[in-house]
Amino acid sequence: MPVRIRDAAVASAMFAVPAGPAQAVIDYTGLQVATPLLGRAICSLAFIRYADGDLGPYHEFAVAFLVKGPERIGAFIHWLPVNQAFTLDAGRTIWGFPKEIADIPMDLTSRIKRCAVSFGGRTAIELAVKPGLPTPSGAGTPKVDAYSCLDGVTRRTPWTMSPSGVRLRPGGARLRLGDHPVADELRGLGLDGARALSSSTVAHLSMEFANAEEVGK
Numbered sequence: 284m285p286v287r288i289r290d291a292a293v294a295s296a297m298f299a300v301p302a303g304p305a306q307a308v309i310d311y312t313g314l315q316v317a318t319p320l321l322g323r324a325i326c327s328l329a330f331i332r333y334a335d336g337d338l339g340p341y342h343e344f345a346v347a348f349l350v351k352g353p354e355r356i357g358a359f360i361h362w363l364p365v366n367q368a369f370t371l372d373a374g375r376t377i378w379g380f381p382k383e384i385a386d387i388p389m390d391l392t393s394r395i396k397r398c399a400v401s402f403g404g405r406t407a408i409e410l411a412v413k414p415g416l417p418t419p420s421g422a423g424t425p426k427v428d429a430y431s432c433l434d435g436v437t438r439r440t441p442w443t444m445s446p447s448g449v450r451l452r453p454g455g456a457r458l459r460l461g462d463h464p465v466a467d468e469l470r471g472l473g474l475d476g477a478r479a480l481s482s483s484t485v486a487h488l489s490m491e492f493a494n495a496e497e498v499g500k
Contacts, residue, residue: 415452448486
């Protein structure tokens with residue numbers, strides 16, 4: 284430790300959702316959603332292509348919620364499908380991330396970035412992100428507390444990021460929800476056809492994940 288990711292590419296979108304229903308989704312964790320907008324929580328969807336790192340190359344899709352931490356706002360990872368077995372085992376064992384194996388084809392090289400998550404040929408989620416405007420080098424959030432909850436245990440993992448080639452824009456995402464319990468939860472938050480607050484792409488991202496600590500210990 285720490286586990287290092289030397290190069291990854293990311294596309295993501297953030298949505299404002301009703302705080303009450305969002306809290307109901309994550310009540311199993313003991314955490315509280317953050318409400319930076321009055322009465323609204325933030326749900327973030329992201330797809331990542333890991334090209335070079337300690338866990339090998341793989342694809343990943345993340346559903347996360349901003350949550351209140353003891354020192355700063357953190358990101359609770361509610362769902363994290365991946366397409367390789369090694370990162371599945373490492374993620375669940377080391378950090379308690381809720382990883383499961385899925386088919387995750389993605390395109391992060393075209394103008395519009397696209398990703399789909401499917402199980403046995405049945406689509407769970409599809410996300411497309413349009414390009415935004417380039418931001419100055421060093422923009423973004425370099426340090427995040429990543430929270431997870433697996434088998435009734437909530438954990439916090441310090442997570443450091445170093446992005447380059449960042450582009451941002453308002454809106455810019457199209458989400459299609461399919462047949463999966465997480466898709467049904469997002470549908471219940473009003474995300475079917477919803478407009479994103481913002482979307483972003485990162486051409487190159489390096490990261491470090493430290494050891495996880497159980498929350499409250």
